[in-house]
Amino acid sequence: MNAREPVKHNPNQPRTIAIAGGKGGVGKTSVALNLALTLARQDNRVLLLDGDTDLANVSIMVGLYPRKTLANVMAGECRLEDVILETDYGLHIVPGASGVQECMDMGPTESLRILRALYNLENRYDYVITDTAAGLQAAGLHMIAATELACMVVTPDPASLTDAFSLIKVLRRRGYNRIPSILVNMAQGASQARSVFQRLDAAAQRHLGISLHYMGGIWRDETLRQSVLNQKPVALLPVSDPSCRQFHTLADMLDVRLSQLPRRKAGIAAYWHKVSKRESANPKALGKPEPQTGNETPSLKHRCLKAVDEIEAVFSEAPIDPLLRYEAFTRLFALLGSTLDSDVIEIIQTGLGAFQWENLSPERKSHLAIHLRDLADQISPPAQEPQSRELIHPVLREPFYDRISFGEQDRLVRVLKEQPADISLDQLLRSLSGNDQGRS
Ligand SMILES: Nc1ncnc2c1ncn2[C@@H]1O[C@H](COP(=O)(O)OP(=O)(O)OP(=O)(O)O)[C@@H](O)[C@H]1O
Ligand SMILES: [Mg+2]
Numbered sequence: 001m002n003a004r005e006p007v008k009h010n011p012n013q014p015r016t017i018a019i020a021g022g023k024g025g026v027g028k029t030s031v032a033l034n035l036a037l038t039l040a041r042q043d044n045r046v047l048l049l050d051g052d053t054d055l056a057n058v059s060i061m062v063g064l065y066p067r068k069t070l071a072n073v074m075a076g077e078c079r080l081e082d083v084i085l086e087t088d089y090g091l092h093i094v095p096g097a098s099g100v101q102e103c104m105d106m107g108p109t110e111s112l113r114i115l116r117a118l119y120n121l122e123n124r125y126d127y128v129i130t131d132t133a134a135g136l137q138a139a140g141l142h143m144i145a146a147t148e149l150a151c152m153v154v155t156p157d158p159a160s161l162t163d164a165f166s167l168i169k170v171l172r173r174r175g176y177n178r179i180p181s182i183l184v185n186m187a188q189g190a191s192q193a194r195s196v197f198q199r200l201d202a203a204a205q206r207h208l209g210i211s212l213h214y215m216g217g218i219w220r221d222e223t224l225r226q227s228v229l230n231q232k233p234v235a236l237l238p239v240s241d242p243s244c245r246q247f248h249t250l251a252d253m254l255d256v257r258l259s260q261l262p263r264r265k266a267g268i269a270a271y272w273h274k275v276s277k278r279e280s281a282n283p284k285a286l287g288k289p290e291p292q293t294g295n296e297t298p299s300l301k302h303r304c305l306k307a308v309d310e311i312e313a314v315f316s317e318a319p320i321d322p323l324l325r326y327e328a329f330t331r332l333f334a335l336l337g338s339t340l341d342s343d344v345i346e347i348i349q350t351g352l353g354a355f356q357w358e359n360l361s362p363e364r365k366s367h368l369a370i371h372l373r374d375l376a377d378q379i380s381p382p383a384q385e386p387q388s389r390e391l392i393h394p395v396l397r398e399p400f401y402d403r404i405s406f407g408e409q410d411r412l413v414r415v416l417k418e419q420p421a422d423i424s425l426d427q428l429l430r431s432l433s434g435n436d437q438g439r440s
Contacts, residue, residue: 013265021164038251070100074099074106152180152182154183168210182200
């Protein structure tokens with residue numbers, strides 16, 4: 001079945017959500033599908049990317065058997081539009097979306113073709129929801145990092161908590177600094193759901209230094225279990241039905257959470273585009289280990305990452321040695337000052353966003369603010385080197401990729417320069433990392 005023509009073009013980026021969870025069988029696909037259907041039922045344009053590699057995937061749950069998947073698009077056999085399935089309430093599904101990872105192994109022209117199609121597609125929707133596969137594979141990690149909000153599904157089963165914990169830990173180690181939302185599925189009731197969340201949250205606070213966000217609970221529900229067997233999702237039941245109603249509650253919770261998060265300028269395709277550029281320059285990002293030959297000069301980005309690691313190590317010591325901290329920051333800022341491209345800026349945001357700034361004294365904060373302002377002055381507007389940029393990335397001549405590549409840098413420069421002189425460092429850093437509204 002082909003997709004209907006979308007009603008109107010969305011001038012804004014869609015809200016993007018990944019339904020994730022370290023463990024298999026916790027209900028990720030059931031949640032992703034029912035949530036997507038519920039949002040579609042509420043008159044939103046919703047795209048569900050089926051990133052699950054398992055057989056029990058989204059399409060099967062609604063009784064659709066895709067003849068073509070993203071793999072066919074990648075092979076040049078059809079257009080992206082041709083693989084979209086349409087189901088109840090006009091919900092669109094892209095089967096085999098996990099294949100997007102393979103874009104990284106394609107030539108730049110080919111991967112651009114796919115990513116451009118994905119870019120054009122995602123912007124037609126209000127919500128893009130990705131159902132991810134269980135585990136810690138690079139494709140799954142990227143799918144989470146590509147979205148604004150990770151909703152991690154856990155159950156009262158302790159193994160699901162340890163797997164979710166590992167997933168969050170791996171994500172953070174690889175530079176992901178957003179706060180995941182936790183949804184407790186198969187709970188016996190509200191108090192059990194809350195206490196399951198609290199156990200995971202306590203571990204995250206103790207070992208990772210972050211507080212998680214509670215997205216609520218979905219009850220253990222025989223109707224839901226049967227609905228999977230019958231290929232009739234509970235989101236199709238009358239809204240008064242308790243099995244269906246809980247997904248309306250979840251949709252409300254999601255909207256509340258999204259309203260607390262700043263809208264991201266770049267969408268999923270833009271994220272993958274950035275990764276593919278990064279991987280061709282440096283194959284370390286979020287998955288592949290960087291090859292070390294022993295005698296090569298590490299890239300600037302690699303050195304920056306090492307410097308950020310060093311700062312994190314210094315900050316994790318208590319009490320912090322001021323000299324060590326000073327040296328670590330000086331090294332990082334020297335590196336950052338020499339060249340700033342959008343990847344390096346991302347590293348600044350990630351690295352700075354991860355610190356426990358609230359523990360710094362006002363005097364140290366203002367010291368650091370001076371460094372940051374210095375840094376802002378060193379960043380030149382992107383318009384200044386059009387020729388050399390075009391030589392490096394011929395595709396950047398198109399406005400689409402210009403926005404992707406330079407949007408964040410523009411924003412960063414603007415944000416840095418627009419700050420009033422008396423802004424607290426906390427506020428400054430939050431606005432830099434795009435987390436100024438998302439933290440609670
Ligand atoms: N709230 C619930 N109550 C009862 N059964 C549920 C509930 N949520 C999911 N299930 C059942 O659990 C099983 C696994 O669900 P689902 O396939 O959605 O999990 P998953 O996390 O996507 O699994 P995988 O990791 O294999 O992709 C299904 O049989 C489903 O019906
Ligand atoms: Mg699944």
